[in-house]
Amino acid sequence: MTTTPHRAAGADSGTAGLARAFAEYVPSIEARDVVTVRPRYGLVIDGAEREAREGRVFATTEPATGAHLADVAEAGDGDVDDAVAAARRAYEGGWRDLPGRARAKYLFRIARLLQDRSREFAVLESIDGGKPIRESRDIDVPLAAAHLFHHAGWADKLEYAVPGMSARPLGVVGQIIPWNFPLLMAAWKIAPALACGNTVVLKPAETTPLTALLLAELIAEADLPPGVVNVVTGPGTTGAALAAHPGVDKVAFTGSTGVGKAILRALAGTGTRLTLELGGKGANIVFDDAALDQVVEGIVDGIFFNQGHVCCAGSRLLVQEGVAGELLDRLRRRIELLRVGDPLDKNTDVGAINSSAQLERIRGFVEGAAAEGCRIDQPARAIPSEGLFFPPTIVSGLGGSEAIAREEVFGPVLAVQTFRTEAEAVAKANATAYGLSAGIWTEKGSRILWTSQRLRAGVVWANCFNQFDPASPFGGVRESGFGREGGRQGLAEYLSLAPVGA
Amino acid sequence: MTGRLEVRKTYKLFIGGAFPRSESGRTTPVTTPDGRLLAHVAQASRKDVRDAVRAARGAQGAWDGRTPYNRGQIIYRVAEVLEGRSAQLAGELEAVGVASADARADVERAIDAAVYWAGFADKLDALAGGVNPVAGPFLNLSTTVPLGVCALACPGTGVHGVVSLVCPAIMAGNTVVALAGGPAALVTSTLGEVIATSDVPGGVVNLLTGDHAQLLPWLADHDDVDLIDLSGAPDGSAADLEARAADNLKRTVRTGGAEDLLTAMAFCEIRTVWHPARI
Structure with a gap:
């Protein structure tokens, strides 16, 4: 990374302390x-x-x-x-x-x-x-x-x-x-x-x-x-x-x-x-009545599962304006706690990037977003210096036309946009050529059904993400x-x- | 001179619920087998294709928003109006040389196809979707979704060739641009009048008369077309048209208008929604 990670604004000293303590864990390496x-x-x-x-x-x-x-x-x-x-x-x-x-x-x-x-x-x-x-x-x-x-x-x-x-x-x-x-x-x-x-x-x-x-x-x-x-x-x-x-x-x-x-x-x-x-560029849509604790975990599962090497990843977060600040603060704190490292360590949350070519591609997207003026958040903790690794990354302050908002990164990089109304959420979610997955987070059932009927996506996860089953048809x-x-x-x-x- | 002079009909395109002539100003003379002129039928151009796709796209959301039951009722209304127009349609086929019995049979098959698809609309999700028994505390529900705008290369044989592709496509919530020529030119134009008086919203069905070889490449290229049914495409054109369709990953299908679940499934895709069932 040549870009300078933004210091997590919402991370108080208590969180930083927790993150430090979290970094000190005993490796548990699978034989x-x-x-x-x-x-x-x-x-x-x-x-x-x-x-x-x-x-x-x-x-x-x-x-x-x-x-x-x-x-x-x-x-x-x-x-x-x-x-x-x-x-x-x-x-x-x-x-x-x-x-x-x-x-x-x-x-x-x-x-x-x-x-x-x-x-x-x-x-x-x-x-x-x-x-x-x-x-x-x-x-x-x-x-x-x-x-x-x-x-x-x-x-x-x-x-x-x-x-x-x-x-x-x-x-x-x-x-x-x-x-x-x-x-x-x-x-x-x-x-x-x-x-x-x-x-x-x-x-x-x-x-x-x-x-x-x-x-x-x-x-x-x-x-x-x-x-x-x-x-x-x-x-x-x-x-x-x-x-x-x-x-x-x-x-x-x-x-x-x-x-x-x-x-x-x-x-x-x-x-x-x-x-x-x-490919895909899945939108994870968070309405202002959603249970934010669950949402944070769902977003993490959606984009950092398998280093984001997932065609159906929730690589775009669309969050309703009223809760955007709070959700982003929580997310920035949450990624401090993700352990990036040895894939064989049972503690590891985010493993290695599959190839050097893919790592270069991911870096290129994040550097491009930084150059376009987007805010880049990454954990303070260092990632392993050897091997192919990339930190969990949150890109915010997007206009929507940036490459990172439209193209598939296939890495642990979340692009964040906001919306005001349901109609705007649907329009932004559908504003890609892809149509594989989407997420909807709200406590209101009718809002789930209304939104899912309008999303151009083959799979819609409501109040969950990245669930798979052989009995469930998957595709875009x-x-x-x-x-x-x-x-x-x-x-x-x-x-x-x-x-x-x- | 005694007796009444007949009023001849102008055979035009049907786009967005209106009956324009071709933007190009071109027409194709249609004659009886012995060479007597019947009409100058509008010959659709690339621009007409674009206009028709735009009309279809504009109408798609609202049409998909109708209930399947309502779409079924409207398609049944198409069958009713077709029945009332059956003598005219058969006459237009006979005029271009189709044997009388064949012409009548073609129109009757078309009417029956419309009835078949009218009754399919509110069965589609039950037959092609359903609740999936996943290994976890989730409700997992698959339903059908239309593909969007469907381009239909109809065989130029008659009314059935057009109706048998249009009806399953719109049954599933798509809007269509249907193209037919040859002996079907007159009846395709008249079919617009049937659709226009059957409560089908403007833009849901757009009918172009013209040349497949000339117009299908534009439809296969078009980025706002989601599916192309090549049932009536000229022999030998498949490789070129399918390669063109690849640019925006259009579905290419050849349903042949078969009256079965496979045709219905060809005009839709599956959307699966998961929701936790634990508290």
Whole structure:
């Protein structure tokens, strides 16, 4: 940071003292030795691990330390061909014709195996991705298991997915997932695909391939037939090859809006089914009657969860004028108490930024906001000097046209604006090209319903934020993408549907 | 000279509840199979497309704000007025060469489609949304939301081709810009008169007669269009139109006007609201 953090105006000496005392805590480091990180990982194609055809590898590093973790095979076009062909053979060779009950049992098995090895997955996720162990342990891994468990039960009930429609699988599904929830996104994508009778080629993110590869190992432990789930690791070019592959019947992509549009163009006219879960600039709207203690925690969850590397993050705070001063004072005090540091420390609230490129991007946004005259608040306490870290940051004094008010930062940075009336809140919330998430904080039920009906957002959290569940459809509108994942609606995206009797 | 001289009709566009000629001043002659001139039908231009999208956007919020029951009643009124106009519409199809029985069947199918979709409006949320049983103390409720402004590339076959796309789209709370040409040009223009007298608010349905190949790229490009139904798009145009639609992440669909839940779901998206259920 080259900008000078604003001293928290509302922080009296008592708070500063508390913050100092808070800084002095005993680290409680989760043991790393529950997981063995191999020096080298291959592609998982047709049930076997192998090197890339051209022998290329790329490195994955530990964001908290910068240390090299492992070399991972970089899949080229030929490897993607092999993976898609293996998935096709597995599909036609039996998976599509397997009774739903059998597919269900396989998925239940995977869910149980993931629960059995949850600690290993949590530690590996925090090492490779940088997220706090508290989150990988309590959210990512249990929720990944829940997605497998929930969708397992759908496999033999697909005729109920959409009323009046008979359901058949689509074929081979290409799934491209991001680095912010590597294991959770893998489970979130694989579970409905397999439940519906499809086979999968999964492309994990370049910076976080390890838990997806461990999941592939676990899928093999569950004795799934070879080729039902294939994993091709690599950079964006691997994902592009997979998305545009003519042997793929459906593409499911989670990532940036720019890449989403490129996939859409690449697939234009092909008839390939597609779901896109893209960026967001979620507004967290706080009305003056809201319970401010809960609001503060909700805002913190909304923007500092997973370092703000969350497409549905509540990255904009819209607060009604009458309570703006008090809420901001409380928030500024609250961020003094957030512990930024070692992802494997169970005390840590905010872990490491996933990559140096992302860290630069976040810095650029905050420096730009400072240059535009915005007020920047950051905790007084220093962040670790080694590794990739960025402090929780509150940007206020916005006009609304600044980049930080409109564009997705994907970091622990909250942009604050105020409003007077409900209509103004809705207008400001909707003043982005995105439409993924929004939050509403008020004690008045009718205000929640009125506001939620007018927000252009696929998910609205009222008096809560960042809640997820496999039974609940998730996804955006406008430039946040289309299609839903989770729930009955998410299943429909993995099925070929036709009216019963047609 | 004996007998009464007939009053000929001017076939115009239908935009924002009004009947303008094309801003471009262009028309397309429509003739009988043996070459007798029937009319110079307005030929919509890029500017008409923009005007129609603006009218549709302006009308969308209020239309979405109607209750589904009310939208259903209005669409049923469309069916009633269509029934009353059925002889005229069939006659306009016959005049351009559609066999008499086929013309009548087309209009009847259109009327029946309107009735089908009228009755769908207040079932959509129950069929496509619902309460989701999440693992926590929350009420988790999914409802449908319209996409906004829908561009409809209608097949130029007749009345049904237009009505079968317009009705499910507006049923779900969208407003539409529908484009049809060919043998459907006369009836599409007349359909505007049906809509205008059916309590459909101005701007909810906008009807353009013109050339698909010329106008669909503008609709696919338009940043204020949220969905494009390519059911009647010319063969071979999909790759170009879908690539254009990618710029603002428009949905591209091909419902074909099928009367089922999938068509209804194609015209809406799901919004899910969470609220804690603990105190």
